[in-house]
Amino acid sequence: MKKVVQAIKGTRDFYPEEMAVRSWLYRTIRRVSELHGYQEYEAPILEKLELYAAKSGEELVKEQAFVFEDRGGDLIALRPELTPSLARMVAQRQKELTYPLRWWSFGPFWRYERPQKGRTREFFQWNIDLIGADSPESDAELISIAAAFFKAVGLDPDQVVILVNNRRLMEAELARLQIKPELKGDVFRLIDRRDKMTPDNWTAYARDMGLSEAQMEGLTLLLSDEEAWKRSEEMTRLFTALEQVGVKDYVQFDAGIIRGLEYYTGTVFEARDRQGEGRAILGGGHYDNLVADVGGDPLSGVGFAMGDVMIRVILEKYQCLPELNTQPAQVLVTVFDEDSLLDSLRLAAELRARGANTIVFTEPVRLQKQLKFADKAGVRFVVIVGPDERQAGQVTVKDLAAREQTSLSREQAAAFLSQKLAKAEAV
RNA sequence: GUGCCUGUAGCUCAACGGCAGAGCGCCUCACUGUGGAUGAGGAGGUUGAGGGUUCGAAACCGUCCAGGCACCCCA
Numbered sequence: 001m002k003k004v005v006q007a008i009k010g011t012r013d014f015y016p017e018e019m020a021v022r023s024w025l026y027r028t029i030r031r032v033s034e035l036h037g038y039q040e041y042e043a044p045i046l047e048k049l050e051l052y053a054a055k056s057g058e059e060l061v062k063e064q065a066f067v068f069e070d071r072g073g074d075l076i077a078l079r080p081e082l083t084p085s086l087a088r089m090v091a092q093r094q095k096e097l098t099y100p101l102r103w104w105s106f107g108p109f110w111r112y113e114r115p116q117k118g119r120t121r122e123f124f125q126w127n128i129d130l131i132g133a134d135s136p137e138s139d140a141e142l143i144s145i146a147a148a149f150f151k152a153v154g155l156d157p158d159q160v161v162i163l164v165n166n167r168r169l170m171e172a173e174l175a176r177l178q179i180k181p182e183l184k185g186d187v188f189r190l191i192d193r194r195d196k197m198t199p200d201n202w203t204a205y206a207r208d209m210g211l212s213e214a215q216m217e218g219l220t221l222l223l224s225d226e227e228a229w230k231r232s233e234e235m236t237r238l239f240t241a242l243e244q245v246g247v248k249d250y251v252q253f254d255a256g257i258i259r260g261l262e263y264y265t266g267t268v269f270e271a272r273d274r275q276g277e278g279r280a281i282l283g284g285g286h287y288d289n290l291v292a293d294v295g296g297d298p299l300s301g302v303g304f305a306m307g308d309v310m311i312r313v314i315l316e317k318y319q320c321l322p323e324l325n326t327q328p329a330q331v332l333v334t335v336f337d338e339d340s341l342l343d344s345l346r347l348a349a350e351l352r353a354r355g356a357n358t359i360v361f362t363e364p365v366r367l368q369k370q371l372k373f374a375d376k377a378g379v380r381f382v383v384i385v386g387p388d389e390r391q392a393g394q395v396t397v398k399d400l401a402a403r404e405q406t407s408l409s410r411e412q413a414a415a416f417l418s419q420k421l422a423k424a425e426a427v
Numbered sequence: 428g429u430g431c432c433u434g435u436a437g438c439u440c441a442a443c444g445g446c447a448g449a450g451c452g453c454c455u456c457a458c459u460g461u462g463g464a465u466g467a468g469g470a471g472g473u474u475g476a477g478g479g480u481u482c483g484a485a486a487c488c489g490u491c492c493a494g495g496c497a498c499c500c501c502a
Contacts, residue, residue, distance in 0.1 A: 063500080081501095109502080111502090117495080119501075260501060270502095279500095281502075304502095305502055307501090308502085366460085368459095370461090372461095374462070376462080384461075386460060388460080396460095400462065403462090405461085
């Protein structure tokens with residue numbers, strides 16, 4: 001066993017059980033996205049590194065991208081995020097697309113990080129964006145989609161919360177505290193780290209930055225001010241819209257939400273476990289310059305991304321993962337001996353023609369083994385054809401779940417099975 | 428990239444520096460045409476790798492590899 005070549009660090013093998021979960025997640029995401037009228041799209045997994053130079057976080061590109069040189073000497077990155085690709089796709093056909101665009105995607109991404117809880121190097125991400133719209137109500141739509149997803153998977157408002165803030169509001173608040181615009185980036189970073197530092201360290205960090213005692217006091221006050229949003233017309237409209245669509249329970253204002261990505265210009269939000277478990281489940285916001293940054297005309301948008309790893313942790317924690325069947329076969333046709341092998345193959349083909357997902361045992365081993373296989377593999381019905389049956393022109397249909405079996409003609413058996421299977425599917 | 432913890436049978440885990448074990452799973456048989464249950468038997472290990480200390484190492488020491496957790500950053 002030692003000789004098995006190891007998988008790449010931070011990647012996951014999707015065995016059928018895992019793949020079933022991933023597919024279920026994909027189906028749910030599709031349902032929620034389409035329910036809101038969003039179209040599916042996909043971008044290349046590989047992009048030129050320079051695409052990310054424009055606006056992604058410095059660290060995201062320089063430290064965390066998987067980069068290699070292709071045969072032509074270009075630096076290629078395995079995409080660490082989708083938004084720049086989206087911006088490029090929009091810019092390329094900017095004049096012919098119908099706005100506002102409502103697009104969603106679900107695919108793989110790579111970041112070169114140390115794997116840990118809720119984080120791997122290869123992960124899947126749901127990206128959903130509304131582009132060519134600039135109103136608070138547009139931002140509200142994306143937030144309500146996130147809420148709709150939580151509702152769809154059975155996560156309640158007392159389990160997860162979508163924390164919302166607005167960078168323009170924060171800029172105005174910083175100005176009110178007479179913090180110089182040049183310090184904006186640093187102060188945003190400071191706010192972002194509030195939870196991760198001890199109060200003393202945080203204060204020292206702020207002081208080093210050049211903030212006065214009064215400014216620090218004002219900042220601390222602001223961060224605990226649950227009413228600060230009322231000073232922003234944008235946010236007032238946003239919350240009103242959220243209330244109207246009935247997802248207010250999931251949403252909460254938090255002046256501490258800044259988001260790391262530099263391209264957000266207005267509304268920013270992230271979803272978290274109410275009990276504070278792990279990192280953000282999803283994150284997003286409003287952006288104004290993304291399309292222009294890749295060479296297009298200015299176009300605003302709002303979107304968010306949700307990784308499959310963290311949401312999986314939360315879904316498991318709150319037992320929201322459904323029971324998923326990984327066995328597509330409904331019927332197993334057994335084979336009695338070498339001589340009847342072809343007959344069994346033919347019978348299986350007949351059953352498939354009638355629409356039954358059918359496996360035929362292709363090796364004439366003991367019947368006991370074949371039944372055990374069906375049982376363990378989760379195939380409910382077994383069709384037995386041996387010399388006795390052939391002589392009588394019949395087959396034996398065994399229902400492993402009901403523990404009963406009957407002798408039927410081939411025609412009857414096919415009809416019997418399609419009836420049983422239809423009933424099973426209806427349940 | 429930094430720090431802490433962990434690597435023993437397919438899986439979950441025991442074993443004071445002194446013979447490497449259990450439960451589950453797997454295989455065989457009881458039952459050569461009937462799954463789960465029961466009983467009996469069996470296979471399965473270079474103790475992550477390669478060094479060092481020691482009369483003796485799964486255990487102690489340092490190196491590498493892998494995994495987990497936290498930091499950084501972020502989905």
